[in-house]
Amino acid sequence: MGQQKRTRFPVNKTNPGKVGTFIALPSDARHYVYHPKMSPAKLYTYAILIDLFNENKGYAFPSQESLAFYINVSPSTIGTHIKDLKEVGLLFNPQRNQYIPLQPLSQEDFFEDFPEAKRAYIERMELRDSRQRGATKRLQEYQEKGITL
Numbered sequence: 129m130g131q132q133k134r135t136r137f138p139v140n141k142t143n144p145g146k147v148g149t150f151i152a153l154p155s156d157a158r159h160y161v162y163h164p165k166m167s168p169a170k171l172y173t174y175a176i177l178i179d180l181f182n183e184n185k186g187y188a189f190p191s192q193e194s195l196a197f198y199i200n201v202s203p204s205t206i207g208t209h210i211k212d213l214k215e216v217g218l219l220f221n222p223q224r225n226q227y228i229p230l231q232p233l234s235q236e237d238f239f240e241d242f243p244e245a246k247r248a249y250i251e252r253m254e255l256r257d258s259r260q261r262g263a264t265k266r267l268q269e270y271q272e273k274g275i276t277l
Contacts, residue, residue, distance in 0.1 A: 151179040156232040157218070162245040162252065165212040173199055173209040174218050178229045187226040216242070 153175040160166045176198050180188035192210070196203045210227070213219035220228040232238070239246035270276075 151175045153178065154232050156234055156238075159235045159238055159245070159249065160216055160218065160232060162249040163216050163242055164244055164248065166216060166245075169199070169201070170209045170212055173206065174213055174229060177213075177219065177227045181227075181229055187222070187228045189225050189227070191225055 153171065157171055157174065160171060161168055173195065176195065177188045177190075180190050182188060190198075192203045192206045195206045195209075199206070199209075201209075210219065210221065214221055218230055218232060220230055222228070233241065239249070
């Protein structure tokens with residue numbers, strides 16, 4: 129059996145609730161992936177903890193087993209995610225299975241606190257720029273030869 133045809137719409141960034149439920153991830157969290165201990169998967173763990181945050185209690189309280197299930201990883205992997213999220217300041221963990229996701233630092237403040245992340249960011253930006261220059265040069269060479277893409 130094939131997939132059912134469903135009407136799907138683009139995400140509405142200004143009113144995401146209009147189309148369904150969303151997990152909030154602060155835009156300022158994007159630069160955290162340049163920290164040597166961070167990864168997009170760890171930011172997803174952070175986003176899940178934001179989603180599970182109970183404003184009445186003041187924390188999220190899933191078990192590591194539940195978090196592992198939500199993210200489809202092992203509980204030991206979740207343990208590493210939590211440890212690293214705490215280390216970079218995205219998570220406060222006052223008691224076992226109590227998690228308080230913290231507001232991320234601005235890029236400027238984050239790079240001031242974690243210069244190794246700034247170095248990784250700059251290296252990645254230079255690599256991106258180098259690849260773009262190479263692609264532009266190849267395109268110009270193709271055009272000079274009359275090759276169309």
